[in-house]
Amino acid sequence: MFLGHYAVALAAKKAAPQTSLATLFVAVQLVHHLWPILLLLGLEQASIEPGITVVTPLNFIYYPYSHSLIAFVIYSAVFATIYFAVTNYKRGAAMVALGVFSHWVLDVLTHRPDMPIGFSNVKLGLGLWNSLEATVAVEAVLFLCGIVTYLKTTKSRNWKGMAGFWLLIVVLAGIYYANLFGPPPPSILAVAIAGNAGWLFVVWAFWVDRNRQLAGQTCELPEIARRCKGFSRFRLITNSNL
Numbered sequence: 001m002f003l004g005h006y007a008v009a010l011a012a013k014k015a016a017p018q019t020s021l022a023t024l025f026v027a028v029q030l031v032h033h034l035w036p037i038l039l040l041l042g043l044e045q046a047s048i049e050p051g052i053t054v055v056t057p058l059n060f061i062y063y064p065y066s067h068s069l070i071a072f073v074i075y076s077a078v079f080a081t082i083y084f085a086v087t088n089y090k091r092g093a094a095m096v097a098l099g100v101f102s103h104w105v106l107d108v109l110t111h112r113p114d115m116p117i118g119f120s121n122v123k124l125g126l127g128l129w130n131s132l133e134a135t136v137a138v139e140a141v142l143f144l145c146g147i148v149t150y151l152k153t154t155k156s157r158n159w160k161g162m163a164g165f166w167l168l169i170v171v172l173a174g175i176y177y178a179n180l181f182g183p184p185p186p187s188i189l190a191v192a193i194a195g196n197a198g199w200l201f202v203v204w205a206f207w208v209d210r211n212r213q214l215a216g217q218t219c220e221l222p223e224i225a226r227r228c229k230g231f232s233r234f235r236l237i238t239n240s241n242l
């Protein structure tokens, strides 16, 4: 799953409109920010075995620290707690927790039975990756739903908010296409190094979100919005989401 994870973040903006899209991106891909580091440190293992699934040649041999059910529960709780401590925004904290955990749900749907519960050999996976057509259909539908929801929740404040968003969508879709139809990666080291590029999309999402505003927001800038009648620092104007 790739686009589906980002789709969750895009859609979560509706439920937690004051949370930056960047934070939601970090949440849904939190374990994929950790996994490359754990690979490089030798704490988790993977190999490249073309044909192991129709969609991906990656064989996830050992990754309980990043992808076990227990790890996801802990990461969800810790990230949501930190987020709430910093922002005091309950909806945001709830969506951060759900965002982190959604990654496990979507990965169980797509992976072959290699998703560990904990550190034992009990593993889950429904194997969507055994069908290219079904995988693309599910990811495309999720991604479209996420895009539509985000566009209904926000509107661009300037050309950067519009162009930046659509360029982000095109790049994500392009990477997905290349992963599906391109050659397998040359090595796990290359996979681990390339995996760190996920932070680029976090920065990009932050920039896009800064150049957009909530669809029902009547002030152009948060600084101005704070001075608008009836709006507090954290409760900027929204249509019906609060």
Ligand SMILES: [Zn+2]
Pocket: 031, 032, 067, 103, 107
């Ligand atoms: Zn994953």
